[in-house]
Amino acid sequence: MLVAFAALAGSVWGQEPYPSRPITIVVPFPPGGIADLTARPLASALERALRQPVVVSNKAGAAGAVGMQSVAIAKADGYTLMVAVVSISTLPEVDALFGRAPAYRRDQFVGIARLNADPPVLVVGTEWRWRTLKELVEEARKRPGEITYASSGLYGASHVPMEMLLHAAGIRMRHLPTTGGGPATTAVLGGHAALWASPPAIALPHLKSGKLRALATWGESRVAALPDVPTLKELGYDLEYYLWAGLFAPKNLPAGVFKTLRAAARQAVGDADFRAAMARVEMPIAYQDADEFKAWWDKDALILAGVIKRIGKVAEK
Amino acid sequence: MVETLQNLALGFSIALTPGVLFYAFAGCVVGTLVGVLPGIGPLAGISLLLPATFGLDATRAIVMLAGIYYGAMYGGSTTSILMRIPGEAASVMTCIDGYAMARKGRAGAALAIAAVGSYVAGTVSVVALMVLAPPLASFALRFGPPEYFALLVLGLLVLAYMSGGSMLKALAMAALGLLGGMIGIDQMSGYFRFAYGVVELGDGIGVVPVAVGLFGLAEILATAGLATPPSVIKPKLRELLPSRREWSASAWPIGRGTVLGFLIGIIPGSAHIIASFVSYAVERRLSAHPEEFGRGAVAGVAGPESANNSATSGAFVPMLALGVPSGPIPAVMLAAMMVHGVSPGPLLIKQQPELFWGFIASMYVGNVVLLVLNLPLVGVFVNLLRVPYPVLYPSIVVFCILGVYAVNGSVVDVWIMLVMGALGYVLRKLDFETAPIVLGVILAPMIEMALRQSLAMSDGHYGILVTRPIAGALLAVGAVLVLLGLRPLVTRSLDWRAKLALAGTKEERL
Numbered sequence: 001m002l003v004a005f006a007a008l009a010g011s012v013w014g015q016e017p018y019p020s021r022p023i024t025i026v027v028p029f030p031p032g033g034i035a036d037l038t039a040r041p042l043a044s045a046l047e048r049a050l051r052q053p054v055v056v057s058n059k060a061g062a063a064g065a066v067g068m069q070s071v072a073i074a075k076a077d078g079y080t081l082m083v084a085v086v087s088i089s090t091l092p093e094v095d096a097l098f099g100r101a102p103a104y105r106r107d108q109f110v111g112i113a114r115l116n117a118d119p120p121v122l123v124v125g126t127e128w129r130w131r132t133l134k135e136l137v138e139e140a141r142k143r144p145g146e147i148t149y150a151s152s153g154l155y156g157a158s159h160v161p162m163e164m165l166l167h168a169a170g171i172r173m174r175h176l177p178t179t180g181g182g183p184a185t186t187a188v189l190g191g192h193a194a195l196w197a198s199p200p201a202i203a204l205p206h207l208k209s210g211k212l213r214a215l216a217t218w219g220e221s222r223v224a225a226l227p228d229v230p231t232l233k234e235l236g237y238d239l240e241y242y243l244w245a246g247l248f249a250p251k252n253l254p255a256g257v258f259k260t261l262r263a264a265a266r267q268a269v270g271d272a273d274f275r276a277a278m279a280r281v282e283m284p285i286a287y288q289d290a291d292e293f294k295a296w297w298d299k300d301a302l303i304l305a306g307v308i309k310r311i312g313k314v315a316e317k
Numbered sequence: 318m319v320e321t322l323q324n325l326a327l328g329f330s331i332a333l334t335p336g337v338l339f340y341a342f343a344g345c346v347v348g349t350l351v352g353v354l355p356g357i358g359p360l361a362g363i364s365l366l367l368p369a370t371f372g373l374d375a376t377r378a379i380v381m382l383a384g385i386y387y388g389a390m391y392g393g394s395t396t397s398i399l400m401r402i403p404g405e406a407a408s409v410m411t412c413i414d415g416y417a418m419a420r421k422g423r424a425g426a427a428l429a430i431a432a433v434g435s436y437v438a439g440t441v442s443v444v445a446l447m448v449l450a451p452p453l454a455s456f457a458l459r460f461g462p463p464e465y466f467a468l469l470v471l472g473l474l475v476l477a478y479m480s481g482g483s484m485l486k487a488l489a490m491a492a493l494g495l496l497g498g499m500i501g502i503d504q505m506s507g508y509f510r511f512a513y514g515v516v517e518l519g520d521g522i523g524v525v526p527v528a529v530g531l532f533g534l535a536e537i538l539a540t541a542g543l544a545t546p547p548s549v550i551k552p553k554l555r556e557l558l559p560s561r562r563e564w565s566a567s568a569w570p571i572g573r574g575t576v577l578g579f580l581i582g583i584i585p586g587s588a589h590i591i592a593s594f595v596s597y598a599v600e601r602r603l604s605a606h607p608e609e610f611g612r613g614a615v616a617g618v619a620g621p622e623s624a625n626n627s628a629t630s631g632a633f634v635p636m637l638a639l640g641v642p643s644g645p646i647p648a649v650m651l652a653a654m655m656v657h658g659v660s661p662g663p664l665l666i667k668q669q670p671e672l673f674w675g676f677i678a679s680m681y682v683g684n685v686v687l688l689v690l691n692l693p694l695v696g697v698f699v700n701l702l703r704v705p706y707p708v709l710y711p712s713i714v715v716f717c718i719l720g721v722y723a724v725n726g727s728v729v730d731v732w733i734m735l736v737m738g739a740l741g742y743v744l745r746k747l748d749f750e751t752a753p754i755v756l757g758v759i760l761a762p763m764i765e766m767a768l769r770q771s772l773a774m775s776d777g778h779y780g781i782l783v784t785r786p787i788a789g790a791l792l793a794v795g796a797v798l799v800l801l802g803l804r805p806l807v808t809r810s811l812d813w814r815a816k817l818a819l820a821g822t823k824e825e826r827l
């Protein structure tokens with residue numbers, strides 16, 4: 001009721017200082033995923049920075065397309081924000097691949113800040129004998145298309161980095177798509193697939209218990225929790241890939257609102273509670289302000305678009 | 318064993334501290350309330366309330382979530398029995414005989430048996446969880462896509478036991494359901510199927526809107542369409558509790574449902590959904606009076622409800638012992654652990670004994686709380702049926718719409734429910750049963766995914782489905798069941814279905 005009244009008041013007088021009513025952060029995934037676990041502590045930190053309630057609203061469906069579409073067409077007034085992950089770059093490319101009208105376009109959003117970024121780690125089940133990436137690649141050369149890798153889903157955040165690696169190494173493997181990070185881990189633990197590109201947080205307990213072995217990571221530098229695991233760059237593959245989350249808004253935000261949100265995001269990322277929450281879910285903070293983020297995102301999205309095109313329509317191969 | 322008891326004592330010392338006990342109780346109450354709301358089941362309830370637990374410490378958060386989860390399961394059976402509205406896929410079977418019992422004035426008995434069955438299943442399966450978790454978990458991991466496919470094919474055979482009327486009609490409905498289950502993004506190729514540009518259909522049509530529409534709404538429409546409305550059921554107080562005969566008819570189904578549910582529940586994936594279906598089929602197959610099923614057979618409530626509850630405990634086995642989610646609900650629980658900095662995995666039991674054993678003990682406590690909470694409430698709930706139809710039915714429709722909308726905030730889901738309600742009404746008029754449609758919608762995506770994953774693993778060779786021992790064995794069991802079903806054709810003896818037709822009894826519709 002209050003909200004409705006405030007909204008009405010805003011539209012009548014139009015000159016209210018931003019923010020003067022509650023802000024919603026849309027998370028286009030169900031509760032409990034990486035985007036959700038980032039958005040909730042972020043919302044609390046933004047509340048402290050903006051002195052207005054910040055509410056997280058999960059709008060899941062179609063791998064995130066439903067929620068992202070809703071934000072793409074939302075009013076650009078700074079009261080509808082979104083925390084999205086790397087798939088924001090690839091979903092429109094998949095739509096394009098199949099000749100579908102895209103659910104949204106990347107240029108319908110403006111990035112306010114990149115919040116965290118985490119390179120996936122290549123893990124194999126310990127019943128397989130490969131101890132290094134080199135051994136794995138050599139065997140894949142000898143037996144093309146026979147080693148199976150799992151992923152969290154077709155064209156998904158763990159399929160893309162595997163395709164990048166296979167292409168760079170010039171090898172072929174079988175692909176077992178599953179329905180998420182949990183099922184992909186289960187497939188590798190059960191020996192139904194040999195490896196997958198796992199988020200470090202999911203892989204860590206299994207690496208510690210000796211059920212999985214890490215061969216490489218996709219980052220520019222090594223993962224803090226895995227100091228002995230080399231990066232692909234060290235191993236001679238010029239590849240980088242990150243699982244990241246960023247704060248977005250519909251494009252054409254009023255300049256004043258944009259400025260306020262950038263400042264608030266910077267403050268929120270420095271917030272002690274937010275940092276503690278990110279540390280608990282083992283998501284390393286990798287803050288970029290809007291300009292830096294835009295340049296980085298454009299470049300990253302271009303690479304990923306190329307990967308999606310290269311994967312092509314799987315059913316026609 | 319001594320060690321286990323010591324650990325359990327540790328667990329109870331945690332679970333019974335006033336702070337933890339409070340959250341267990343609060344979780345049960347909230348869960349029951351959420352579950353009673355039509356259209357919202359345990360998964361939706363636990364997802365919606367997950368953020369509310371972020372401020373608590375890890376043990377309290379997990380204990381409260383477990384309470385919400387169990388509470389929603391109990392609450393869900395309430396709406397299934399009283400109003401024929403399932404809160405989730407697993408209570409679909411409860412709707413059939415539970416509601417039929419309610420129409421006969423045995424709503425109280427059905428609710429009490431569902432509560433006691435759930436209690437027994439919950440408690441026994443927690444014991445099994447505690448003792449068997451580590452060895453069972455590694456066995457469960459051997460269930461890959463081929464094994465899962467074989468299991469689901471067995472689940473499909475259940476269809477044969479779901480209808481009492483025409484087999485042809487039942488299979489037609491199942492085919493319709495399987496087709497409906499194809500809607501959405503093809504997970505193995507990326508194509509949109511039958512979505513006609515509606516992004517919201519990307520994940521397919523949800524089971525809950527379909528079931529609420531086909532069962533709940535269709536029932537309301539059908540009742541409203543009667544020339545003379547049925548008289549309001551006025552349950553008498555002394556009829557609230559199950560009779561001696563009903564208790565004895567429930568004992569074995571509860572026991573079988575508990576074991577069956579637990580075994581199916583430990584398999585990673587969403588296998589727990591089919592536990593209640595399989596239990597229903599088993600009870601009907603073993604029953605001396607299969608013709609009673611669909612008309613208020615008490616075993617048709619006791620078996621599936623128990624299977625359902627013990628499957629959910631079973632689903633915690635891979636989660637606690639291995640740190641892998643065995644379905645959507647454990648996935649939410651794992652996320653809750655991660656938020657609190659507890660890294661779930663094989664080392665959890667050693668590193669966080671307070672959390673693990675506190676959680677186990679709180680499951681015992683939660684089950685007791687729910688029984689104590691729910692048995693006295695049976696009388697209250699049953700009295701809902703005294704409300705005159707012109708008041709009761711519109712309110713139910715409103716709550717259905719609210720509930721279905723609340724889960725995803727999706728208007729498309731509401732439309733699916735309304736369309737299914739209309740479809741269900743037409744099908745009832747034409748004397749088709751709708752339960753096989755729901756089973757089809759549930760099974761189609763799971764079977765397809767498992768089959769195509771198997772083929773992805775074998776590079777297209779179907780041999781993988783029979784050469785792997787577990788998968789081969791399960792398919793062999795399926796083949797034997799089919800042959801047994803065909804036997805009457807050869808020996809010209811009559812099975813129950815044929816006897817039913819001969820006797821000229823017209824099965825009451827589901």
